[in-house]
Amino acid sequence: MNKFIFLVSLFFLVAILGLNNLAFATGSGAKLFKDYYCIDCHTLGHQGGTVGPNLSNIGKTKSLTWIESQISNPSSHFTRGSNTKINGKIYLVRMPGFNNIPDSVADKLAEYIKTFPSVLSNLSYKRPPEGMRLFEKDNCVACHRINGIGGKVGPNLSHIGKTKSLSWIETQVVDPKVHFRYGLGVIIDAHTYLVMMPSFKDIPDSQLNVIGRYLESLK
Numbered sequence: 001m002n003k004f005i006f007l008v009s010l011f012f013l014v015a016i017l018g019l020n021n022l023a024f025a026t027g028s029g030a031k032l033f034k035d036y037y038c039i040d041c042h043t044l045g046h047q048g049g050t051v052g053p054n055l056s057n058i059g060k061t062k063s064l065t066w067i068e069s070q071i072s073n074p075s076s077h078f079t080r081g082s083n084t085k086i087n088g089k090i091y092l093v094r095m096p097g098f099n100n101i102p103d104s105v106a107d108k109l110a111e112y113i114k115t116f117p118s119v120l121s122n123l124s125y126k127r128p129p130e131g132m133r134l135f136e137k138d139n140c141v142a143c144h145r146i147n148g149i150g151g152k153v154g155p156n157l158s159h160i161g162k163t164k165s166l167s168w169i170e171t172q173v174v175d176p177k178v179h180f181r182y183g184l185g186v187i188i189d190a191h192t193y194l195v196m197m198p199s200f201k202d203i204p205d206s207q208l209n210v211i212g213r214y215l216e217s218l219k
């Protein structure tokens with residue numbers, strides 16, 4: 001025999017049968033995914049096991065009812081289980097059927113898995129704009145707030161693009177004196193100070209333009 005045939009699922013089945021008597025709390029999809037051990041075998045997003053397939057994108061190809069029946073009766077889709085590489089060896093693994101899972105729980109789980117990719121792309125995969133990155137890297141953020149984040153020495157820039165053009169902003173960064181000859185009165189701890197923005201005259205043009213366009217987009 002040149003292939004190990006090993007039903008990993010038997011091991012888990014025992015564990016699951018043993019726990020059937022416990023009253024499972026019904027909660028959010030994420031919690032159910034843990035409570036029912038799905039996460040021990042399946043990765044969803046950034047965490048989970050690798051015994052079963054990664055489910056992060058399954059919502060794109062499978063329907064809600066397909067996922068529901070996979071949960072209650074996996075052998076309707078995979079009669080023999082499927083080949084999985086574990087520590088460099090191929091095993092035949094089967095998903096245990098959760099046939100006494102309440103319908104409402106199976107529904108909730110299926111819905112969670114089905115809609116997962118969109119949740120993921122909204123949260124983790126949304127890269128911040130390059131200009132926002134430079135705004136932090138060049139320390140503008142030490143003095144300026146955008147949407148609640150940043151310092152208070154300089155004006156709040158959350159809506160700067162409403163009133164200022166790209167070239168005005170670029171000039172401000174390179175040579176603030178053109179606009180604010182004597183700086184600006186700023187209240188810090190109930191005292192008014194005259195503060196001047198330092199000039200970033202050595203900033204590379206390419207960076208200047210990226211920051212400028214980012215700030216201009218803040219309407």
Ligand code: HEC
Pocket residue numbers: 008009012033036037038039040041042051052053054055058067070071074075078080081082093094095096098109113
């Ligand atoms: C003991 C490991 C194990 C557990 C626990 C487990 N699965 Fe699976 N799952 C698998 C394996 C292995 C497959 C591959 C198909 C098969 O053999 O049934 C699979 C397949 C699937 C698929 C289809 C994936 C695809 O790409 O076609 C879905 C959906 C799924 N499982 C959901 C769940 C949910 C939801 C739970 C929790 C209620 C769960 N699984 C618990 C091992 C497991």
Ligand code: HEC
Pocket residue numbers: 135138139140141142143144153154155156157160169172173176177180182183184186195196197198200211215
């Ligand atoms: C040490 C604090 C400080 C730093 C660092 C700083 N600024 Fe300023 N900024 C100010 C102050 C104070 C003003 C008020 C006008 C002045 O003094 O020039 C200002 C004004 C501005 C304005 C005009 C705001 C308005 O409402 O008219 C813009 C745009 C601006 N800064 C962008 C930037 C960018 C982009 C950076 C990073 C490259 C940066 N600032 C770094 C303190 C700072």
